[in-house]
Amino acid sequence: MADLVSHPDEMKVVSKRFGQGATDIDRYLALDGYKATQKALTMGADAIISEVKASNLRGRGGAGFPAGMKWSFVPRQSPKPKYVLCNGDESEPGTCKDRLIFEHDPHAVIEGVLIAGIAVGSHQGYIYLRGEYRYLIEIMEKAVADAYGRGFLGKNIFGSGYDFECAVQTGAGAYEVGEESALMESLEGKRGIPRIRPPFPAVVGLYGGPTVINNAETLANVPHIILGGGEWYAHLGTPKNGGTRLFCLSGSVNKPGVYELPMGYNLRKMVDEVAGGIWNGRRLKAVQPGGSSVPVLTADEVDVAMDFDAVMKAGSMLGSGGVVIIDDSTCMVKYALRVMKFYQHESCGWCIPCREGTDWLLKTLVRFHAGGGLRRDIHNIQYLAENMLGRTFCPLGDAAAMPIISLVKKFRKEFEDHLEGKPCPYEDHSKVEQLPVLTAWDHRTADPWTHAH
Numbered sequence: 001m002a003d004l005v006s007h008p009d010e011m012k013v014v015s016k017r018f019g020q021g022a023t024d025i026d027r028y029l030a031l032d033g034y035k036a037t038q039k040a041l042t043m044g045a046d047a048i049i050s051e052v053k054a055s056n057l058r059g060r061g062g063a064g065f066p067a068g069m070k071w072s073f074v075p076r077q078s079p080k081p082k083y084v085l086c087n088g089d090e091s092e093p094g095t096c097k098d099r100l101i102f103e104h105d106p107h108a109v110i111e112g113v114l115i116a117g118i119a120v121g122s123h124q125g126y127i128y129l130r131g132e133y134r135y136l137i138e139i140m141e142k143a144v145a146d147a148y149g150r151g152f153l154g155k156n157i158f159g160s161g162y163d164f165e166c167a168v169q170t171g172a173g174a175y176e177v178g179e180e181s182a183l184m185e186s187l188e189g190k191r192g193i194p195r196i197r198p199p200f201p202a203v204v205g206l207y208g209g210p211t212v213i214n215n216a217e218t219l220a221n222v223p224h225i226i227l228g229g230g231e232w233y234a235h236l237g238t239p240k241n242g243g244t245r246l247f248c249l250s251g252s253v254n255k256p257g258v259y260e261l262p263m264g265y266n267l268r269k270m271v272d273e274v275a276g277g278i279w280n281g282r283r284l285k286a287v288q289p290g291g292s293s294v295p296v297l298t299a300d301e302v303d304v305a306m307d308f309d310a311v312m313k314a315g316s317m318l319g320s321g322g323v324v325i326i327d328d329s330t331c332m333v334k335y336a337l338r339v340m341k342f343y344q345h346e347s348c349g350w351c352i353p354c355r356e357g358t359d360w361l362l363k364t365l366v367r368f369h370a371g372g373g374l375r376r377d378i379h380n381i382q383y384l385a386e387n388m389l390g391r392t393f394c395p396l397g398d399a400a401a402m403p404i405i406s407l408v409k410k411f412r413k414e415f416e417d418h419l420e421g422k423p424c425p426y427e428d429h430s431k432v433e434q435l436p437v438l439t440a441w442d443h444r445t446a447d448p449w450t451h452a453h
């Protein structure tokens, strides 16, 4: 079990039962568990959706789409069964919050799925867990079995006449199946690659039926909204960004961990106070405020309110809540290389700009970082990344390109400092970790930028 951290500025809503033994269903019931579902059954679909809309709850999986609006897109009448999916794939580097919800408050996720089901008229939910989270499967399966045992799932839940089934499923360890349509393919037993949209899942989703898919944190907030009211929840955050957020503070800080803070909390304060400041007496160099997919903010840009709109205005994205904090001993070319290594590995290979783009970017960055860089590579890295934007079937191509574009733009000097034909000038070479791939890359024959010369 992961250690829990705390800070006086935390505002505990979705984490309020963490460390309280709420995996036990009796304990969960003693902590107001399943009251929200019973209330939702008396409210009915329209009132639930209105309450979630009023809460300004936005998707915690990355895109920040308003949850109530998403639910309202599901057609009332459907010849096919409707589904609710909980996305617990959580594979974005820097993001480690959904696992805490499953670990400490699994019934809150089940309640979120149930309430979403009642809201859209679905009778089947799936909780999809990241393949590597093996230890969570047991916790979630037990929670689901306990809920069935009490009559909270299955036929005639709470004696209401409403039926709702729920099952737990796992992935096999691919980042791409966190993408909603790839997750549905995977759940149907197929290869986890995305679907072309439209049609969108709310109309044609799992097994062709209307489907609501939400992140685990999004869903775990719903019972609190139903009990506390949409207006209460909205006021915890900033306009159009209701509630709190589980921020995963990681990287070069003294007190890394997952902290629940109100939406709009200042990023600099998050680094300096909540995360205990930069470690080893170093200085802040940059932050990726929303996981590895988003543009970096420099140390001068971190006076920003952490909500979806303010971070977007500052030139980045709030994303999945993974706040990666980078100190001044980090080589940003190496950082770019690290990020690209992940995306090159995780590209599903379906579309060319992503499959080839991530591969060429990785090859070029490895060569560049190892001292084989040419001045024109700097332009070419940026040019290649920019040409991936918006040209792929799913947003993984954008996710790979966006951080690289920002790194070249904001840390160009560090790229230029690598041009002397020497290995990285920012690293202590006695300590440099050997990268397992491509370190001895022959740039004269192996990448497109040097090929012609």
Ligand SMILES: Cc1cc2nc3c(=O)[nH]c(=O)nc-3n(C[C@H](O)[C@H](O)[C@H](O)COP(=O)(O)O)c2cc1C
Binding pocket: 058, 059, 060, 061, 062, 063, 064, 065, 087, 088, 089, 090, 091, 092, 175, 176, 177, 178, 179, 180, 181, 213, 214, 215, 216, 218, 219, 394, 395, 396, 399
């Ligand atoms: C490559 C990729 C990976 C993703 N991984 C996740 C994930 O692990 N968990 C998640 O909730 N959303 C993930 N998403 C976002 C989902 O596609 C989808 O937007 C989200 O599950 C919707 O839930 P929300 O509205 O509650 O955020 C990913 C998207 C992409 C493009």
Ligand code: SF4
Binding pocket: 176, 194, 346, 347, 348, 349, 350, 351, 352, 354, 355, 392, 393, 394, 395, 396, 397, 398
């Ligand atoms: S962008 Fe990448 S991950 Fe997404 S479909 Fe294309 S190849 Fe696959």
